[in-house]
Amino acid sequence: MIKIAMIEDDAELANVLTQYLAKYNIEITNYEDPFLALSAIALNPYDLIILDLTLPGMDGLEVCKKLLLKHNIPIIISSARSDITDKVIALELGADDYLPKPYDPRELEVRIKTILRRCSKELELLKPEAKKEIFILDEKKQEITKDGEFVKFTPAEYEIMSLMCKRKGFVVSRYDILQNCSLLNSSEESGTLAVIINRIRTKIEQDPKNPKYLLTIRGSGYKLVK
Template sequence: MLVVDDDPTVTEVVSGYLDRAGFTVDRAADGPGALARAAANPPDLVVLDLMLPGLDGLQVCRRLRESGPVPVVMLTARGDEEDRILGLEIGADDYVTKPFSPRELVLRVTSVLRRVAGTGPEAGRGETVLRGGGITVDTAARTAGDARGPLRLTLREFDLLAHFLRHPGRAFSREELMATVWGWDFGDLSTVTVHVRRLRHKVERDPASPRLIRTVWGVGYRFDAEGRAPEAGEEG
């Protein structure tokens, strides 16, 4: 695991808690150093501060995503909602706002790693190969694709899509999706909104007029396995 923060106190505290939780921790104090360490010793997960010298956390996250699907948990200042949402759009899997509880960070890290290992809240529920809307998801192999080829999904995007495929036609609120897909009882609901938007850009023919992941106004989202066109008075 790689912890990236230019504040040595934060790095020491975070690394200490993760070490006591049983994780082997490497450290970096800036963006270029983080990329170099990740290339030399690919981590299972990166805890990444947004404000870094050399390259900021958003640039580091983007470059990590170009190299592979390593999970990223961001550290953000409480007021930096715009940067936090941008980080999620780039592909970060989770975030913790400063000041934060180190115990909460360990719980978030553990939750993300359980997802990677396939032991999250919905693990083992029913069949491992899911199909709908021309999409096939193999939850055991953690692969997804449609008629155009493989879908490059982040950890949370994959889990969100699998959840929709397991429950076609059912409308879910953002709170329900956060509890089931993220395993959180609380959190910023914009996290769900951002991931739905990202997922639409990857699975929809026309993300501006979605036929698969539909908005149910006043409720949340529903997966339409038929991919039908919206009817009069119905939103995509």
């Protein structure tokens, strides 16, 4: 359901548009008073605003300016004013469209959906790109992939690497690794662990001597970077 705030003091026109647009899954809430409208829009989420310019108590252009200062909501100006200056000012302020009265409600419906489609695409472009996971652990298959490619580990290497994947981004102490990996004897010296870590690095690092994925955190343990 598309939710729209209409600021229109012509109650008859507002009623006609409300009934017509309801057939297209568009819910209109009309406010005849611009001050009430500004308060309501601050408290309620709307997808779009339809704004008349000739309003009681406050000029529509001033309402437009106040809305654009506080909200990032598309605005369609719906006005009987024929002065081109009003249209230019409204669009320069940041209104998304200007629809001169009288107009066919069908045209308004099309413009609403066109603007919302465009805004939706713009929001998608602004979304930060999801960071691609380098290492993926599949516990059911007991497999680990790097950049989508299967990496062949020995059982002990897999056990350590799977623990590191589960705690990706966090430092895992040598003690934790020895306690959580059944193929490693917890009484063994950490030097044995260091040997296995080095073997893992030869399989996942471009330069094992200067690792960028499986890091040694001096005095603490190891960390698999995100």
